[in-house]
Amino acid sequence: MNRFATLLLASSLLIACGDTTDDGKGAEENELTDGKSDSFFRPTEHGALRMGVENPGQVTDDAQFHAWTFELSDSADVELHTDVSQNLDTVLYVYRRDSSDESWGRYIKKNDDDGSKISSRIKLPGAKAGEYRVIVKPFKTALRGGFSLNGACDGAGCTTGTDS
Secondary structure: OOHHHHHHHHHHHHHHHOOOOOOOOOOOOOOOOOHHHHHHOOOEEEEEOEOOOEEEEEEOOOOOOEEEEEEEOOOEEEEEEEEEOOOOOEEEEEEEEOOOOOOOOOOOEEEOOOOOOOOOEEEEEEEOOEEEEEEEEEOOOOOOEEEEEEEEEEOOOOOOOOEO
16 A cells, blocks of 8 residues: 555544544543533532532432532633542533623533542632532443532632632
């Protein structure tokens, strides 16, 4: 086979395989891709995310998607991460809306692995004022276990104390 045909075949195989990673986990199941599809999963609503403390959740057969919200009154640096049980691999999604009459739409940031292959971390440096929603879900639908969502907020837009 000539060199051009070999390169063409190799590039076709790479395109067909899509975005692959070398972590051995395979593809994320039930990936949240747009606002309308996200609502299909009807997450377990936990209310306001309390910054600086653990916000516990449990992935079960009946509760695979978990959601919290927080608001910023001005810009701030926000960091979110999961602490997980031994076998639970989480994925974090963050959404933002400017006013309560708007839908959440597409996520603004997503993280699967924070160097550990199972926990997740998202940093939002200079996040703008507005309402935010965080969704935690398992990487694979068969996964079960406990986790905690932890948040830290620093800046003028953060509320005082542990409540966001």
